[in-house]
Amino acid sequence: MSSLGGVSDDSIANAAHYPLLGVYDSQDERLIEAHIILAKSSGIDGFVVSWWGINSFKDKSLEKIIKIAEKHDFKITIYYESYRP
Numbered sequence: 001m002s003s004l005g006g007v008s009d010d011s012i013a014n015a016a017h018y019p020l021l022g023v024y025d026s027q028d029e030r031l032i033e034a035h036i037i038l039a040k041s042s043g044i045d046g047f048v049v050s051w052w053g054i055n056s057f058k059d060k061s062l063e064k065i066i067k068i069a070e071k072h073d074f075k076i077t078i079y080y081e082s083y084r085p
Helices: 030-039 056-069
Strands: 046-051 073-078
Touching: 030 056, 046 056, 056 073
Parallel strands: 046 073
Antiparallel strands: none
């Protein structure tokens, strides 16, 4: 059983729109690679990735996305997110 942030396979197993690739985890390299392969097979050649800065959770995800994207000759660019109160 996978559990991410309070969401588990069991808690969403009866959902009407259960993810085909399983419970989503933006740190899962197998899932990142599957999304890139699916995108490429559909004619998409790159993603715009939300990024919140150095050492953020999204930064760690971005490192994995870039590594996998390079392996598949897939383009990545960032959308720099910021928050101002």
